[in-house]
Amino acid sequence: MDTSKIQIVHYGHRKCRFSESVDFRVNGKTITTPTFAPRIKNDNELDIYLDVKTSSGAKNLSAYVVRLFDTKRTIQYRLKKSEQRNLIGETLDPKFSNSLKEDIILIDPALEYLYYYPMMNRLRHSSSMPRLIRKYAEQVIEGVESLQKINEEKKHNNQKTDSITAFRDAQHTNFWSCIYKDANSRIKLIRDTCTSELQFHSDILIPPVPLITNPHLLKVTFDMNEKFRALSSDKGECADYFILKQQILKNESVMDSIKAYVADSESALTIFKLKYADLTNPDYALERNAVKKLFEELFLLSQHTDNKAFALFEAGYQTFPAALCSFALVSTAYNLDRGDRRATQGQPISEYANWYDPESMTLRNHDVLSVTTKNNNGILPCYCPECTKKPSLLRENPIEYNKRVKRHFLFSREYEMQSVIDAIERQNVSMGFDKLQRSDLRILTGLLPR
Amino acid sequence: MKVNTPTTILSSEEITALKPAERETYIRNLIKSILRLNETGVMVSEIVEATNLNRITVTKHLEYLVAIREAYKKDRGIGAVYYLNGRLVHPTDRLNINFGNKIYEFVKLENPEGEFVFIQEKEQDWLRVTTVKGGIMLRCSDLREFLKGLQKFMVVAEQCGGAKKVGY
Numbered sequence: 001m002d003t004s005k006i007q008i009v010h011y012g013h014r015k016c017r018f019s020e021s022v023d024f025r026v027n028g029k030t031i032t033t034p035t036f037a038p039r040i041k042n043d044n045e046l047d048i049y050l051d052v053k054t055s056s057g058a059k060n061l062s063a064y065v066v067r068l069f070d071t072k073r074t075i076q077y078r079l080k081k082s083e084q085r086n087l088i089g090e091t092l093d094p095k096f097s098n099s100l101k102e103d104i105i106l107i108d109p110a111l112e113y114l115y116y117y118p119m120m121n122r123l124r125h126s127s128s129m130p131r132l133i134r135k136y137a138e139q140v141i142e143g144v145e146s147l148q149k150i151n152e153e154k155k156h157n158n159q160k161t162d163s164i165t166a167f168r169d170a171q172h173t174n175f176w177s178c179i180y181k182d183a184n185s186r187i188k189l190i191r192d193t194c195t196s197e198l199q200f201h202s203d204i205l206i207p208p209v210p211l212i213t214n215p216h217l218l219k220v221t222f223d224m225n226e227k228f229r230a231l232s233s234d235k236g237e238c239a240d241y242f243i244l245k246q247q248i249l250k251n252e253s254v255m256d257s258i259k260a261y262v263a264d265s266e267s268a269l270t271i272f273k274l275k276y277a278d279l280t281n282p283d284y285a286l287e288r289n290a291v292k293k294l295f296e297e298l299f300l301l302s303q304h305t306d307n308k309a310f311a312l313f314e315a316g317y318q319t320f321p322a323a324l325c326s327f328a329l330v331s332t333a334y335n336l337d338r339g340d341r342r343a344t345q346g347q348p349i350s351e352y353a354n355w356y357d358p359e360s361m362t363l364r365n366h367d368v369l370s371v372t373t374k375n376n377n378g379i380l381p382c383y384c385p386e387c388t389k390k391p392s393l394l395r396e397n398p399i400e401y402n403k404r405v406k407r408h409f410l411f412s413r414e415y416e417m418q419s420v421i422d423a424i425e426r427q428n429v430s431m432g433f434d435k436l437q438r439s440d441l442r443i444l445t446g447l448l449p450r
Numbered sequence: 451m452k453v454n455t456p457t458t459i460l461s462s463e464e465i466t467a468l469k470p471a472e473r474e475t476y477i478r479n480l481i482k483s484i485l486r487l488n489e490t491g492v493m494v495s496e497i498v499e500a501t502n503l504n505r506i507t508v509t510k511h512l513e514y515l516v517a518i519r520e521a522y523k524k525d526r527g528i529g530a531v532y533y534l535n536g537r538l539v540h541p542t543d544r545l546n547i548n549f550g551n552k553i554y555e556f557v558k559l560e561n562p563e564g565e566f567v568f569i570q571e572k573e574q575d576w577l578r579v580t581t582v583k584g585g586i587m588l589r590c591s592d593l594r595e596f597l598k599g600l601q602k603f604m605v606v607a608e609q610c611g612g613a614k615k616v617g618y
Contacts, residue, residue, distance in 0.1 A: 183463040183466075183467045184467040187464055187467040191468075195577065198577040227458065229458065230460055234475065234579070266456075266457060
């Protein structure tokens with residue numbers, strides 16, 4: 001038995017209806033599921049995570065996700081520092097060194113950004129990204145710039161302009177078709193991604209797969225998952241990875257193929273990412289139904305297969321329902337994968353981050369939080385260690401406020417995960433259902449199998 | 451008889467696209483997984499048929515696996531049948547000793563010839579990927595005798611002075 005391989009230990013008393021809490025072991029690290037894994041994008045966020053972890057010993061906060069293009073400003077420097085010792089042989093960064101031994105690190109190649117334009121510049125300049133990706137990003141940026149110039153000229157001459165979105169779509173599909181056909185590029189992409197992930201101490205190797213926008217890209221995803229496993233399984237545990245666009249959730253044949261693939265796959269961990277999927281919108285009933293069926297199928301699979309676990313990245317509002325549906329790892333960014341401070345309709349960008357309201361399970365902006373606190377006799381409506389120790393959150397300057405909001409977010413999520421485990425142990429997962437029903441996310445109760 | 455193979459095997463085009471060292475590692479791991487999937491043993495010709503790899507390449511890797519004790523072979527008529535070396539008797543029958551990037555793994559194994567202690571020398575590279583460098587098999591009944599021999603040798607080595615330098 002290889003210790004680097006994933007082992008999932010089931011316990012009879014830690015199971016209730018569609019929810020289960022298991023022991024998840026990999027690389028000598030053991031976590032109790034469900035575990036919340038924040039997506040960390042810079043050194044500051046990593047510091048907050050390590051602080052919360054060491055100060056509270058939060059055991060349901062034992063993993064984090066870093067996107068490959070964020071590694072340079074997140075863990076690259078910390079890894080170097082953690083290897084250095086002082087004169088008496090102590091490490092210079094004990095918090096991070098301990099975290100390396102205890103926490104599961106997941107390096108996400110995040111290649112869905114090959115489809116979305118805003119991150120292209122970062123992909124182009126990130127040294128940890130595979131060379132092929134950097135080259136692609138450069139080509140797309142140049143292509144879009146020249147298209148914009150042409151469009152400006154056409155506008156000037158009152159001619160019909162070319163669509164930048166169509167250009168981007170075509171480039172994206174073309175790139176992945178080339179990868180699918182050309183063995184050389186495919187191997188290069190797999191090798192470079194795997195090396196980068198290993199270099200940044202990823203405990204589970206995640207394959208570079210495209211955002212599935214059409215059935216052809218699903219085929220490419222299957223191929224990349226299989227080839228990645230064939231090439232990298234000797235280097236570590238390889239997961240299967242599916243990045244789904246919200247619109248594709250409605251495509252039943254795609255969803256059925258994914259379920260069939262997951263059932264037959266050798267991988268112990270399958271990761272799903274529902275990109276920009278806000279299932280709280282009442283119009284997305286079909287998508288919600290598709291996700292519910294997926295959750296049901298995955299739960300059955302985890303029960304009937306010896307060694308299978310699932311993770312959900314960029315879960316956003318779906319974090320709590322996913323944790324309740326036996327997902328071992330649930331990950332989301334501090335802003336629930338939303339540009340929470342993005343300017344709305346011409347208003348300037350707020351310098352205050354949004355505060356996670358554990359009661360409504362949604363984000364509250366600074367103004368709303370001020371009013372709520374005022375109506376609550378000046379007390380923050382939260383009982384987490386961060387909010388109870390220092391209740392003066394609203395008087396903090398924006399930098400300190402944002403830090404504390406993030407700490408509060410981690411405490412709240414940790415508490416939610418613990419409450420799921422408690423509910424399972426008391427054989428009463430309907431407590432989770434009720435919690436969701438009381439919140440602003442009551443529409444997501446439709447995701448839970450009954 | 452058709453041998454069991456892993457679900458995904460790289461195409462010859464993909465294998466050609468690998469760097470030479472990667473190619474060697476990939477083929478060795480592929481052969482190892484075929485041995486793992488076929489407990490009743492496999493012959494060179496069967497692996498060649500299942501993988502389309504060159505016969506000489508397959509033989510070279512099988513012989514290497516035998517040399518580092520990851521596999522063993524039995525001569526049968528004109529050919530030889532290769533087996534993966536033993537089954538772990540119990541998951542707890544395992545001990546790791548680390549010296550820097552070198553790991554010595556002690557495992558208690560069982561195969562048709564009896565129970566053995568398998569000592570494997572492994573090495574970790576800069577990416578923390580472990581590779582097997584060598585190994586020895588000792589019959590469990592011979593273990594005490596082997597240790598006595600080792601202790602005798604330590605005394606001899608200490609008298610020579612060489613061992614003192616490394617801190618025995």
